[in-house]
Amino acid sequence: MPETLTVHLNREEPRDVAPEVASLETDRSFVLRFVNHGGPLHVHLHFDEALDAVAQPSATQVYVDEEATRDVEITIPLGHGPAKGYVDLVTGYGAQEARLNVTVTAERKDGGPEVAVDETLAEKQTVETDPGGGTAEGARNLVLAAGGVVVAAAVALAVSDSLALVVGVLALLAGVAAAAYLLFV
Missing domain, CATH: 2.60.40.420 (Cupredoxins -  blue copper proteins)
Structure with a gap:
């Protein structure tokens, strides 16, 4: 101040x-x-x-x-x-x-640094990971997202006969699969 x-x-x-x-x-x-x-x-x-x-x-x-x-x-x-x-x-x-x-x-005049810094800033932060290499929270979020996409895809296919909708749902599922692969590899 x-x-x-x-x-x-x-x-x-x-x-x-x-x-x-x-x-x-x-x-x-x-x-x-x-x-x-x-x-x-x-x-x-x-x-x-x-x-x-x-x-x-x-x-x-x-x-x-x-x-x-x-x-x-x-x-x-x-x-x-x-x-x-x-x-x-x-x-x-x-x-x-x-x-x-x-x-x-x-x-x-007070001899201190220009900005006060807490000592915990220098401590290394650790993140819990599962054996597959991804984070446990990331895996849970991915499973929830994939479940939501599957439910949305099933509803969309049941309601519409459009080929474009089917292709879009398949592309979305492929994106979720790619994200899962990158998260755990």
């Missing part, structure tokens, strides 16, 4: 922008959560060149409605290099500005 940094808007005065902290050190994507305490407001995000090389924001022009909260995800791709830069958070056509210093580290 990405880290979340809250940025308060309109808390002290109109168009005020105030991140909870002045700097962030991260090794992965993070979220800027804009919490608006007043009237509607536009926030512009400006990344410096160093941070812009590794950060991919979901939006750089953010509208936050009156008394609303809006999240903007800043994606840091896997395999990124380290970067140290800043993002300026600007409101009121440049009248108010706050700077958030961001350090992106190349290695995970």
Whole structure:
């Protein structure tokens, strides 16, 4: 789950922008959560060149409605290099500005893998097979399918005198026989 940094808007005065902290050190994507305490407001995000090389924001022009909260995800791709830069958070056509210093580290801060993997993933999985080489469940399914085809063929032949139907049923039975042969050989 990405880290979340809250940025308060309109808390002290109109168009005020105030991140909870002045700097962030991260090794992965993070979220800027804009919490608006007043009237509607536009926030512009400006990344410096160093941070812009590794950060991919979901939006750089953010509208936050009156008394609303809006999240903007800043994606840091896997395999990124380290970067140290800043993002300026600007409101009121440049009248108010706050700077958030961001350090992106190349290695995970917790030292763990990028994706949590259970130890059982490395264990070899075994499947029960019958002496003929096929799986027991596969043999049972094949017998049920063959029985269904035989019943359907008998009903179709009893109801219709069509030669095409007889040929189709024989082809279907041949397919079931071929599948049985391949399953057990």
